[in-house]
Amino acid sequence: MANDRTAEEQRAEVLSNSQIRDYGLYENGLLKIDWVKGRMPLLRQLEAEFAQSQPFAGKRVVICLHLEAKTAYLAKVVQAGGAQVTVVASNPLSTQDDVVAGLVHDGITAYAWHGATQEEYTAHIRAALDAHPQMIIDDGGDLVTTLHHERPQQVAEVVGGCEETTTGILRLRAMAAQDALRFPMIAVNDAFMKYLFDNRYGTGQSVWDGIMRTTNLVVAGTTVVVVGYGWCGKGVAMRARGLGARVIVCEVDPIKAVEAHMDGHQVMPMSEAAAHGDFFVTVTGNCDCITGAHFDVMKSGAVMANAGHFDVEISKPDLQERAVSVRRVRTNVDEYTLSDGRKLYLLAEGRLVNLAAGDGHPAEVMDMTFALQALALQYVSSGNLTPGVHDLPRELDDRVARMRLAALGVSTDELSESQDAYLRGWGHA
Ligand code: ADE
Numbered sequence: 001m002a003n004d005r006t007a008e009e010q011r012a013e014v015l016s017n018s019q020i021r022d023y024g025l026y027e028n029g030l031l032k033i034d035w036v037k038g039r040m041p042l043l044r045q046l047e048a049e050f051a052q053s054q055p056f057a058g059k060r061v062v063i064c065l066h067l068e069a070k071t072a073y074l075a076k077v078v079q080a081g082g083a084q085v086t087v088v089a090s091n092p093l094s095t096q097d098d099v100v101a102g103l104v105h106d107g108i109t110a111y112a113w114h115g116a117t118q119e120e121y122t123a124h125i126r127a128a129l130d131a132h133p134q135m136i137i138d139d140g141g142d143l144v145t146t147l148h149h150e151r152p153q154q155v156a157e158v159v160g161g162c163e164e165t166t167t168g169i170l171r172l173r174a175m176a177a178q179d180a181l182r183f184p185m186i187a188v189n190d191a192f193m194k195y196l197f198d199n200r201y202g203t204g205q206s207v208w209d210g211i212m213r214t215t216n217l218v219v220a221g222t223t224v225v226v227v228g229y230g231w232c233g234k235g236v237a238m239r240a241r242g243l244g245a246r247v248i249v250c251e252v253d254p255i256k257a258v259e260a261h262m263d264g265h266q267v268m269p270m271s272e273a274a275a276h277g278d279f280f281v282t283v284t285g286n287c288d289c290i291t292g293a294h295f296d297v298m299k300s301g302a303v304m305a306n307a308g309h310f311d312v313e314i315s316k317p318d319l320q321e322r323a324v325s326v327r328r329v330r331t332n333v334d335e336y337t338l339s340d341g342r343k344l345y346l347l348a349e350g351r352l353v354n355l356a357a358g359d360g361h362p363a364e365v366m367d368m369t370f371a372l373q374a375l376a377l378q379y380v381s382s383g384n385l386t387p388g389v390h391d392l393p394r395e396l397d398d399r400v401a402r403m404r405l406a407a408l409g410v411s412t413d414e415l416s417e418s419q420d421a422y423l424r425g426w427g428h429a
Pocket of ligand 1: 065066067068070075095164165168202354355357359360361
């Protein structure tokens with residue numbers, strides 16, 4: 001009884017410290033977390049391990065990720081390892097308010113609500129930094145860059161952290177190149193078990209899930225323009241083809257352009273592709289990929305979605321400038337009517353369509369990604385790394401692969417001693 005009261009008191013304190021939409025939604029949030037947990041055996045294994053070994057005992061950890069159910073389970077795994085966890089959104093539209101309420105119910109302080117304005121989004125990041133993190137998990141770099149810009153006096157408190165995404169790692173590398181990054185960050189995105197599966201199969205599935213559930217339109221027989229042929233773009237193009245679309249790829253990198261061609265896609269610049277597309281998906285990590293001149297020649301009815309980290313790939317200012325009217329015609333679908341009567345459709349305000357208009361990558365995929373994150377956090381917690389961007393050690397990548405194979409019940413061959421010796425030798429014919 002006394003313990004129950006203490007738990008209630010702790011919950012009330014966490015709730016009063018948090019900034020969330022509606023605590024009353026927590027039961028649905030807990031159901032969502034439970035559903036994904038059932039499909040995340042790697043994280044379940046790490047949760048049990050961490051509960052015993054307490055690798056984060058007493059440490060303050062701030063997690064700045066897309067706050068949906070899989071992320072929530074990662075936060076609980078880190079909490080099981082002994083950390084005091086605070087979560088904050090890495091995108092104003094990807095937060096699921098019920099999931100965040102569920103986390104608060106389970107003792108995790110949260111600063112996030114769906115549809116935060118830019119000011120609210122930044123205020124949430126600042127509030128999370130008030131927790132004085134000693135370790136960080138970031139997605140896109142907003143937490144780490146804000147910390148360096150606005151709280152230089154707090155930087156020395158941070159042992160290190162991990163970064164989830166391509167965009168975040170680009171920003172970290174830019175900081176490191178200017179000697180501005182003051183603690184070690186693990187480039188989780190660059191692990192094989194991340195980008196080969198999360199970026200390709202995760203994005204491939206979740207982007208089309210987001211587009212299809214939002215528009216309820218057919219993809220078969222249409223022309224899909226994929227802008228960017230990195231690992232995410234490859235996944236989006238592959239699944240578009242699987243849905244029966246003709247795929248056009250736009251690229252700036254000559255090697256990736258050849259790859260897209262050899263994969264059987266048409267390759268052309270956006271200036272040509274613009275007039276052909278029924279669907280456009282940007283996946284570049286860069287700004288201004290689809291701009292005014294492209295809108296000028298698009299077919300009426302064209303649907304545009306972005307799957308890159310920031311909402312800068314499709315130029316909203318150019319679209320707005322050309323529109324005589326804008327209206328929301330379905331949840332997450334904005335219709336821009338141009339002066340010649342053509343109608344162009346932008347999904348999820350040009351923010352990550354798979355998270356702002358969907359639930360993100362499938363649980364089984366995020367299980368691998370978040371197992372890497374959990375192990376990367378444990379690795380960085382040693383405090384032995386120098387400031388800068390570090391790769392995840394190959395042993396941890398291999399460990400996650402073996403965990404996944406074991407969870408699937410799949411066994412593999414092992415090198416025999418003689419095969420191993422053969423590979424190491426050079427004297428044979
Ligand atoms: N769920 C949580 N984080 C995600 C991410 N970065 N991409 C897709 N789904 C996610």
